[in-house]
Amino acid sequence: MERPLLVCCLLAILPLAAQAVEPIPIGLTYPRTGNYKAEGLELNRGALLAVDQINSGGGVLGRPLELLGENSAAREITAQQNIEKFAQRGVTMAFGGATSDEAIAAGKRAHELGMLYFATLSYANDVTGSQGQRYLFRESNSAWMSAKVLGEYLAWHMPHRRYYYIMLDDTWGRSMESALRTATNSQDRASNGYSAIPAKGARHADYLKALQKAAASESDMLVIVLLGDDLMRTIRLASNLGLSKKMQIIVPNLSKSIVREAGPTVMAGVIGTEAWTWRVPEQEKSPEGQAFVDAFIAQHHEYPGSAAASAYSIVRQWADAVQRSGSLDNETVIAALENHRYQLLKDEQQWRAFDHQNVQTIYAVKVKSRDEIVRSPLKQDYFDIIHRMDGEAAAPSLDDWQQERGDNLTLQ
Structure with missing residues (x-):
């Protein structure tokens, strides 16, 4: 049994x-x-x-x-x-x-x-x-956090400049443009122009027209509020038009993949932000x-x-x-x-x-020269960290958040 x-x-x-x-x-x-x-x-x-x-x-x-x-x-x-x-x-x-x-x-x-x-x-x-x-x-x-660290760096090192914005016409693009204009005191659109790129179905002519308007604006700073392949195409066009030699290019949200795909020669000297790079742990x-x-x-x-x-x-x-x-x-x-x-x-x-x-330290970064990049062991050490801002200073406050939310003051 x-x-x-x-x-x-x-x-x-x-x-x-x-x-x-x-x-x-x-x-x-x-x-x-x-x-x-x-x-x-x-x-x-x-x-x-x-x-x-x-x-x-x-x-x-x-x-x-x-x-x-x-x-x-x-x-x-x-x-x-x-x-x-x-x-x-x-x-x-x-x-x-x-x-x-x-x-x-x-x-x-x-x-x-x-x-x-x-x-x-x-x-x-x-x-x-x-x-x-x-x-x-x-x-x-958030866009606010990127704009805060960029705005502080640019105010200290490149004050009193004229900006031209090329931005994706979507929720993020409009959000970033607004936040960065506030952070850099470039709200006057008569002096600091812009072009909006359609969020869907953008053509080569759209990017080219926006860059030609930027070149004609006599601005010192070209802010490209784009991501992914949209950003890569625009950066390459800007380089072909010689804009990187006469304007400081700002890309608010940089990434390793963008530098790799566009190429370090095209991206050299571009300033933007990252929440993390492989150098941060050190x-x-x-x-x-x-x-x-x-x-x-x-x-x-x-x-x-x-x-x-x-x-x-x-x-x-x-x-x-x-x-x-x-x-x-x-x-x-x-x-x-x-x-x-x-x-x-x-x-x-x-x-x-x-x-x-997530409240965290945000970094302003600058893309290294091609010579510096190719000397690194994996030929992918793309960024110099040029400025940092603690998360508490970068993130919007409770009052800022409540102003944006209106009557809906708690998460549902």
């Missing part, structure tokens, strides 16, 4: 054991094709590295993580459809995005389905401002940040960029919140994240409670 009883007990335990090791799915919606595919590749690599490290350390709540990826092509509708696919597969946390409109749309659908959403490359103030909501967190900095004395850099180089034989760092940080921080709270329940995880301070890839950061913005 004892042997059949033992077999029965083992059979009863097997389903429990299988359930205990069932993976926890998380969803990455990111551009594998289209204007931002280079940034999408970085997001995926950073996320995979975080998942591998967490799983090698025992997973989350004793269960491994499983990364589900879907191509958004940086389109709002596709990103929303990806969120729906994730929900059908039991995902409670999704992240990604390469534009602010995409992040807002995906975040809204995630909220409707009871899913947390973490925005990565989404810089418009609206993401955590007018469109902010309880189930949406943003790891990347500057901020961050052992975990340096370990991330070393692991990324070992896997991909190139330096990680800010997109990889953002995706990596999101997975690590969400997993940490779940582990600390002992629950996958989203309300419990939100409570664990709000006002949580931590150090991971740089100095101290915080998930702010009132708007779910």
